Amino acid sequence: MPRSLKTAEIEKNSHLDYFNIAVSVDCVIFGYDNKELKVLLIKSDLEEFTGLWSLLGDLVRLDEDIESAPYRVLKERTGLDDVYLDQVYTFGDLGRHPSGRVITTAYYSLIDIKHQLKLTHNELHWHKVNDIRKLAFDHKNILDRSLERLREQVMEHPIIFNLLPEKFSLRELQDLYQAILGVNLDRRNFRKKIAHKDWLLDLDEMENDVPHRPGKLYKAKTQFRKNPGKRKTNRAEARSLID
Template sequence: MNKEPASVSAYDTAYPRIAMTVDCIIFSFDGNELKVLLLHEPDRPNDQWSLTGKFASDEEELDDVACRVLQQHTGIESAWVEQLRTFIHPRPAGKVLTVAYCALINSKDQQLQLSGSLLQWHSVRELQFTEFGHKDLVSYCYKWLQKRIQEHPLGFNLLPEKFSLREMQNLYEAVLETRLDRRNFRKKFFAMDLLVDTGEYENDVPHRPGKLYTFNFRKYEECKPNGTGITFL
């Protein structure tokens, strides 16, 4: 006699359930430093902060949770967001799966609506954490960004839509933590023919106004299928 297949609920109870969180490493660039958005819990010491995130239910899509975390804490509904890696963190109450998402936002053009005074931007070089494994998450994401920004134009998501060559170089130097030769850096980017001169100049700057450019994402996407490849640095 054939047995009836076990119900889904019976199948589920045969395995331990593990809590899952979605944590967002939200980066921005202030013109000089790369920063990450951190949350301060009221019951924690003043120098202890954590990443923004929330627990995910079985019914929720992880990408939707990440976008909701971003919107809830910054007011931004559309931004560059990518899932990077899943971490396992042991806690007193049991293991927790943490899915790390990286978000890059342009804080100059976009009007951020930070949800309360408990959220602040911190330099990636000076961070304090209390939540389990949050320092590891930021470290992994930062190293990933340092590598990826040399292969892909995702760094332009941190710049205003119209940017100067000075702003562009400052961004790369801040992310890579190195000084770049001004002449060679600009020469490489102009050789790729992906920068579009807008004919406009910077306003309200303490130095000689520089030309403003935009990045030609459409041309970049057209180049990729041809196998030409683009190395930014």
């Protein structure tokens, strides 16, 4: 009963297992720091991929909904419990996993990199998304698709706040949009657009410790923060909240 197989054990699959299809999830965990979009990767321990990094994934257990699996992976790897997750795509080409037939469903996740993570593995590191050229398996492809999806979602849906600390200035928000979209935005137009969307609460507080004129601080209206209502209803909720 392969109930508690770990990713690191996939390669130990017996020949018998090889003749079944295994189902995994892979998490594209995005974070934001120092004006750069980052992704959390783990050093691959497969011989075929020595020196390469890979996404965090695991086999789906027999006793969990597929959507629970990425929450479990996040919890196990980072200690985080209440995160934004969205399914991206399912990848199932024949040769995508060297140890056998593994079909994987990719989820992307947005977390506040400053929430001191309890990283459970010392081979776990944040990488600048822009610097990544090659990953183990088809994970570069999965990353590209997830980033593409994130870019599609981020201007339309109030999800970006999950990448920021609770309080932030409009400049920080704009920098983050720019990091994700890879473009520069006009400050005045950006502020008008954000104001129009009515996603923010004005905290009547100011930044401090900045070496220039401090900006006002805002936070996201609570319904947009983290993962409102947990599993399954993500998409529908996010959608209804912006109508």
